[in-house]
Amino acid sequence: DSGVTQTPKHLITATGQRVTLRCSPRSGDLSVYWYQQSLDQGLQFLIQYYNGEERAKGNILERFSAQQFPDLHSELNLSSLELGDSALYFCASSVGGGLRSYNEQFFGPGTRLTVL
Amino acid sequence: AQKITQTQPGMFVQEKEAVTLDCTYDTSDPSYGLFWYKQPSSGEMIFLIYQGSYDQQNATEGRYSLNFQKARKSANLVISASQLGDSAMYFCAMREGGTSGGSYIPTFGRGTSLIVHP
Numbered sequence: 060d061s062g063v064t065q066t067p068k069h070l071i072t073a074t075g076q077r078v079t080l081r082c083s084p085r086s087g088d089l090s091v092y093w094y095q096q097s098l099d100q101g102l103q104f105l106i107q108y109y110n111g112e113e114r115a116k117g118n119i120l121e122r123f124s125a126q127q128f129p130d131l132h133s134e135l136n137l138s139s140l141e142l143g144d145s146a147l148y149f150c151a152s153s154v155g156g157g158l159r160s161y162n163e164q165f166f167g168p169g170t171r172l173t174v175l
Numbered sequence: 176a177q178k179i180t181q182t183q184p185g186m187f188v189q190e191k192e193a194v195t196l197d198c199t200y201d202t203s204d205p206s207y208g209l210f211w212y213k214q215p216s217s218g219e220m221i222f223l224i225y226q227g228s229y230d231q232q233n234a235t236e237g238r239y240s241l242n243f244q245k246a247r248k249s250a251n252l253v254i255s256a257s258q259l260g261d262s263a264m265y266f267c268a269m270r271e272g273g274t275s276g277g278s279y280i281p282t283f284g285r286g287t288s289l290i291v292h293p
Contacts, residue, residue, distance in 0.1 A: 061219070102266060102283040117280045149220060166212075166220035 062086065063152050063167035071173045077138040080170045084131055084152030090114070091133040092153075092164060093125055097146035108133055109156030137172070145174045178202065179269050181284035188257045189292050195242070196252040196287045198267030206272025209250040210281070211241065214264040223265075226250060228272075257291045264288050 062085035072078055084091050093105040095118075104117035108127035119125075122140075127133040137144060148171075151164040180199045188194040200209065211223040226234045226241045234241045242251040254261055265288075270281040 101285050102268075104280050104282070115280055147218060151220070164222060166222075168217075168219050171218075 061165040061167060063088075063150060063165050065148075065150050065167040065170050067170060068168065069171050069173075071175065072140060073175055074140055074142060076140050076174075077136065078140065078172065080135040080137070080148050080150075080172075082133045082135070082150030082152075082167060084133070084150075085165055088152035088154050088165075089131065090153045090156040091127055091131070092151040093119075093133070093135050094149040094151065094166075095146045096149065096169075097143075099143075100146075102149075105135070107156070114156050140174045142174050145172055147171050177284075178282045179267050179284035181267055181287050183287045184285075185288045185290070187290050187292060188254075190259060191256055193253060193255045194257055194289065196254070196265050196267075196289065198250045198252065198284060200248050200250060200267075200269045202248075202269065202271050204271040208270045208272075209241070209243070210268040210270070211239070211250075211252045212266045212268065212283075213261075214266065214286070215260075216263070220266075224252070254289075259291050259293060262289060262291045 064083045066081045089110045092107045096102045105119040106125050107115040111127050122138050125135045147169045149169045150167045153163045178201050207228045209226045213221045224234050224236045224239045224241050226243045233243050238255045240253045264286045266286045267284040268281045
């Protein structure tokens, strides 16, 4: 158990809908990262937050948005869902937010999103 | 161009033997980090080992070692004394340092599926 929690574990929804994925980092970790893992795209970094501020942005679609709250939990919002958004969404956390923080990430168990 | 290439989609190894999983990378940034992750069938991503581009020695973590050959741009993972529990997908990843216009964003290879036979 990494100490990172993600809810829900599974989510099934329809095209055009909007969903929210939630992540609670390990106690004491200030950074949260979101990743998408799909069969055709592999594992893709989406976005990083550090202590409430966006720190780095990857291949995140405009239909997706994220935020990190004062209590450091994070939410990833996916809207106007398409079939291709079906994937495993991971959250990870680390203490720091800089260059070396990627060495110290701990991943959550993931949320499996299925869009029908 | 692919930044991280894992050429072995699948590998088989006998229990207790050593196995090498290949990873080559492409970057012009002098500062970068290389990672290996393990993903068992249960789905979670487990960090295994890290190598910085300026590290003089190859990284080791228990039964895992990273064979870092900078000139060849390779970062192969060596698992010694394989165990049945090592059966999983293994991902190589790179994070560039940002000093040459790169970013901290990590990029991942497509993974290698390792099966350990008893």
